[in-house]
Amino acid sequence: MGVTEIxxxxxxxxxxxxxxxxxxxxILSDNNPGAWRALSYVLVLGGSGVxxxxxxxxxxxxxxxxxxxxxxSIIAPLSGALVLWYLGVWLGVALVDRxxxxxxxxxxxxxxxxxxxxxxxGLGFISTGSLNPLWISAVVSTTGVLFALHASVRAxxxxxxxxxxxxxxxxxxxxxxxxxxTCALWPTAIPVGGKAVIALCAxxxxxxxxxxxxxxNQANSRLKRRASDTVGFDRATGLPTGSVLLxxxxxxxxxxxxxxxxxxxxxxxxxxxxSMSESAGHAIDQQILTAVAARVRxxxxxxxxxxxxxxxxxxxxxxxxxxxxxVDRMMFRLKALVSSRLLLSDPxxxxxxxxxxxxxxxxxxxxxxxxxxxxxxxxxxRALAQVQSESPREAASxxxxxxxxxxPLS
Numbered sequence: 099m100g101v102t103e104i105x106x107x108x109x110x111x112x113x114x115x116x117x118x119x120x121x122x123x124x125i126l127s128d129n130n131p132g133a134w135r136a137l138s139y140v141l142v143l144g145g146s147g148v149x150x151x152x153x154x155x156x157x158x159x160x161x162x163x164x165x166x167x168x169x170x171s172i173i174a175p176l177s178g179a180l181v182l183w184y185l186g187v188w189l190g191v192a193l194v195d196r197x198x199x200x201x202x203x204x205x206x207x208x209x210x211x212x213x214x215x216x217x218x219x220g221l222g223f224i225s226t227g228s229l230n231p232l233w234i235s236a237v238v239s240t241t242g243v244l245f246a247l248h249a250s251v252r253a254x255x256x257x258x259x260x261x262x263x264x265x266x267x268x269x270x271x272x273x274x275x276x277x278x279x280t281c282a283l284w285p286t287a288i289p290v291g292g293k294a295v296i297a298l299c300a301x302x303x304x305x306x307x308x309x310x311x312x313x314x315n316q317a318n319s320r321l322k323r324r325a326s327d328t329v330g331f332d333r334a335t336g337l338p339t340g341s342v343l344l345x346x347x348x349x350x351x352x353x354x355x356x357x358x359x360x361x362x363x364x365x366x367x368x369x370x371x372x373s374m375s376e377s378a379g380h381a382i383d384q385q386i387l388t389a390v391a392a393r394v395r396x397x398x399x400x401x402x403x404x405x406x407x408x409x410x411x412x413x414x415x416x417x418x419x420x421x422x423x424x425v426d427r428m429m430f431r432l433k434a435l436v437s438s439r440l441l442l443s444d445p446x447x448x449x450x451x452x453x454x455x456x457x458x459x460x461x462x463x464x465x466x467x468x469x470x471x472x473x474x475x476x477x478x479x480r481a482l483a484q485v486q487s488e489s490p491r492e493a494a495s496x497x498x499x500x501x502x503x504x505x506p507l508s
Contacts, residue, residue: 099152099153099155099156100290102290103156103290103293104153104156106290106293106294106297107148107151107152107153107156107293107297108153109297110147110148110151110297110300110301111148111153113301113304114140114144114147114148114301114304117136117140117144117304117305117308118137118140118141118144121133121136121137121140121308122137124136125137130315132311132312132315135184135187135311136308136311138180139180139181139184139304139307140304140308142173142176142177142180143177143180143181143304144300144304145173145177146170146173146174146176146177147274147278147300149166149169149170149173150170150174150278150279150281150282151278151281151293151297152166152281152282152285154166167231167232167282168216168219168220168231170232170235170282171216171219171220171231171232171234171235172213172216172217172220172235173213174235174236174238174239175209175210175212175213175216175235175238175239175242176209176210176213177239178206178209178238178239178242178243179205179206179207179209179210179213179242180206181242181243181246181271182201182202182203182205182206182209182242182245182246182249183202183203183206185202185246185249185250185264186198186199186202186203186206186249188264188310188311188314189202189249189250189253189258189261189264195252195253195256197252198249198252198253201245201248201249201252202245202249205241205242205245208238209238209239209242212234212235212238215234216231216234216235219231230283232279232282232283233283235279236279236282236283239275239279240272240275240276240279243268243271243272243275244272246268246271247265247268247269247272250262250264250265250267250268251265260310260313260314263306263310264306264307264310266306267302267303267306267307267310268303270299270300270302270303270306271299271303273295273296273299274296274299274300274303277292277293277295277296277299278296281293281296332387332406334384334387334388334391335387335388335391335406336391337391337404337405337406337412338403338405338406339405339406339407339408342405343403343405343406343407343413344470344471344474346403346405346415347363347403347405347413347415347470347473347474348469348470350402350403350415350417351415351463351465351470351473353417354417354463354465355465355466357417359417360417360462360463361415361416361417361462361463362415362416362425362460362461362462362463363413363414363415363416363460363461363463363473363474363477364413364414364415364416364429364432364458364459364460364477365407365411365412365413365414365458365459365460365474365477365478365480365481366394366411366412366413366414366432366436366456366457366458366481367410367411367456367457367458367459367478367481367482367484367485368386368390368410368411368412368454368455368456369410369455369456369457369485370452370453370454370455371383371386371387371409371410373452374386374442374450374452382442382450382452383409385440385442385443386440386442386452386454387406387409389440389442390412390436390440390454391404391406391412393435393436394412394414394432394435394436396435397428397431397432397434397435397436398414398416398428398432401417402414402415402416402417403415407474407478411478411481413474413477413478416428425460429458429460432458433458436454436456437454437456439451439452439453440452440453440454455485456481456485457481457482457483457484457485457486458481458484459477459478459479459480459481459482459483459484460477460480461473461476461477461480
């Protein structure tokens, strides 16, 4: 093996080690099954490719070529089985499509059986005569690649858009497998430039596989979050609503009563939430809600209950409010943050400016005076009355009037 060829396969090894380090870093930061699958995929399939390239013989001259060939004939079918199994996990539709199920699961099982047979051949329990065991491994591995390509194409025809890119990745894998076995069986058949193309295709396959796995994991995570959404939380903002919000408010009032501290309930009524729906679409409403919710949470902090009483009304429960100046400071931050203009994105128009127009209502709750539902209704009416009695400009600029006019519930 020449120096140029050693450099080519060493670059492949370096790229695989870099991808492995990235997978290890993801495992350390976020221990999830996807990261473990990525690491094992790179180590097993990448290790099979490095062994097939003959690089270990160049790095360790004392290594027996026969031993390396035996290792390659065993590890290659195992890596093919791993590819098929991970592909089945990635596609998911193997659970509902009979042909994909048979292709992936039975194909992987057959390749494991071939790896076991190659182990027996390597140990001398079975003789193949003049047949090179590497030929058996080459045929089985190439068949495994064809199985993977067939599964990806069929999944794309069944409606999986990402599967077409997985089919492209399987094409690069086919170049890698056929090229490496050609190099192993006929070392001088492929020139140095062709071996560089083989190494490049191998790296492209791993990069595409990892990227596609990340995209599928992100999509699955979004679906899992949506599937686990409960009725008591708003999907756009993540804030509690309905019965969940009432439970949280009631719990906060109970804790304040038990601790003997004051409690202020604040309502923010966003008057012009739907003012841009006709011109920019209803997606703008979700952007406004998300942005205003973030500003409310930023102003109030994470110690207190923040919820969405209905799409136009945010409510906050501020406990430990025996000192009125503490509520005053929080209200000042709330007005300053919410009243600033929003820049909303629109794929068609490019962007919109939105000036929130809102009213604030505050009720200083007296223990035992009213229930959570009553205090929220009363506070919302205060905010609604203020925003209706003033002009839009005054509603945003003089929202503190509600605070001074607030009185304990009776």
